[in-house]
Amino acid sequence: MFERLEAEFASRLGRECLYVPSNRFGLFIALRHRMDPGQRLLVSPNSADEILFLVLAAGLRPVIAPIDPRTGAIDAHAIDDLRFDGILTTNLYGVPDDVITLGRACAERGIPLIEDAAHAIQTSVADGPVGTFGDAGVFSLSKAAGASPGGIVAMASPSDRQALGELRDHWLTPRYPATELGILLKTAVRNAIVATSLARPVWELGQWLGMHEPRRGHRIPLRRAALAGRLTGTGTLYPGLDALAPWVRADNHHYRMRQGPLTERHALRRLKVLEATRERRLAGVRRLSQLETVAPGVREHLDQPLFRVPLLVEDRDKAIEALRRVGVITGYVYDPPFDDYAPGLVEPSPAPAAARWWSQHALPIDPLQTDRALPILTKLSAPTWTPSV
Known part of the structure; x- marks a missing residue:
């Protein structure tokens, strides 16, 4: 299943590709595959809440990088004195990170570079697509393509496919066809109204119905005491997704649910729309x-x-x-x-x-x-x- 979608991305990227039910889930398995619990991961301070929590769920220590105020991206020229064992790019809003300099730093240290390409499905650097410079690039189908749910992991080494596939299958939750259909219907409605005068009343209705994650300002509540208990409750450096589920699933409670053929057909159609609006x-x-x-x-x-x-x-x-x-x-x-x-x-x-x-x-x-x-x-x-x- 999802062979057509994987082949579509492989032809675009020139890399072996693996379907996952969300970008955040793909990042988790990529980090689990490439890094060991207890290691330090250099990350941007400006990224989605769930990114922080999935890094913690993988047992990694987030190291916050300085940013370039011109782009909001990691300042690749200000990280030499920092200690880290891997780098996670952000490509914030599709503006590409300085992946060439970051890649060189990773090569010199012999550490992995993971590209979060959730915002950058159409972005390129030096004539190469974002997501094809590191050990793995992880895309979102729900952002620019509007094809919720779904994501793609593009890997530098085809030999990684088996290990990533096993990690994916281990952490996936069962498929519920009615839930999947409901997600696709809500996505279709969202895509239809996002650029119309109905966008505001529908958003307000969603707020009233509790469809949006509760937030304190622009971040979900940290709930520090509860989070600390989940991080230490397993007695290991590696809490996993189950322990941090209330945080990792923010705004997408079905982010690791298995999907069926209807989702694949929907994603392939939305990719055509994406190209048409380029x-x-x-x-x-x-x-x-x-x-x-x-x-x-x-x-x-x-x-x-x-x-x-x-x-x-x-x-x-x-x-x-x-x-x-x-x-x-x-x-x-x-x-x-x-x-x-x-x-x-x-x-x-x-x-x-x-x-x-x-x-x-x-x-x-x-x-x-x-x-x-x-x-x-x-x-x-x-x-x-x-x-x-």
């Missing part, structure tokens, strides 16, 4: 790049159909509410950075100021919604203070 996405990126508030790194990637275009604005929360009133729902805001969100559970960044600034001011905009958003965006002000590059 030029519209590029046009949106170019228009948004003309705003004075656009993150400077975006202007270096105007040939990339970014998942989101990050702007840097003074009053983000006010901007989010103004956009919501015109039907533009803003997600993928990662504030505060991991070392402020979970002190004591991570090794903090040696230079946290840029990440704090970025996480406070970053406003990600879907380039496909440029027309609807632009009247609001043109009125926004850039931050009054900017960290030095």
Whole structure:
């Protein structure tokens, strides 16, 4: 099952590919395969909540990297003095990490490079697709493609397929066809309304019905005491997904459920839609790049159909509410950075100021919604203070 989808990605990427039910699940098995419990993993401070928790579930120690304030990505030139045993890129909003420099650092140390390509399904670097530079690249089908559920692990060595397949099968939960159908129907409805005037009332209805994970600001509640108990309750360095399920499953409670042929057909159709909207996405990126508030790194990637275009604005929360009133729902805001969100559970960044600034001011905009958003965006002000590059 999923041979057609795996073959489609293999032809795009030139790598052996393995289907997984979500990006987060794929990252977990890739980390489990390539790293040992107790090792240190260099990560960006600005990423989704579940990334932190799946790293902890794998028994790894997150080491928070300094970031480049121009892109929000790991500052590849500021990591030489840090101790780590592997690197996990983020490719935030589709803006590529400096994977060439990071890959060189990994090669010199003899450690793995894992690429989180959830936001970067259409992004390339030096004529090579993101996700094909490290030991493994993990894609999401639910982001730009709008094909929830699903993900793909692209591996550098075909010999890894058996081990990754065994890890996948070990951690998968049973398939429930009715649940799978419900997920696909909700995904179809979401895709149909996301760029219409119905987006706001449907989002508000979802809030009222409790369909969105409870949040404290832009992060889910850490529940430190409960989390600490789950991390130590197994008596080993490797808690696993079951122990940290309430945290790893944030906003996707079926992230490791087996899927059937209907999901594969849906994903293949959505990939065609993704390609069909590529030029519209590029046009949106170019228009948004003309705003004075656009993150400077975006202007270096105007040939990339970014998942989101990050702007840097003074009053983000006010901007989010103004956009919501015109039907533009803003997600993928990662504030505060991991070392402020979970002190004591991570090794903090040696230079946290840029990440704090970025996480406070970053406003990600879907380039496909440029027309609807632009009247609001043109009125926004850039931050009054900017960290030095």
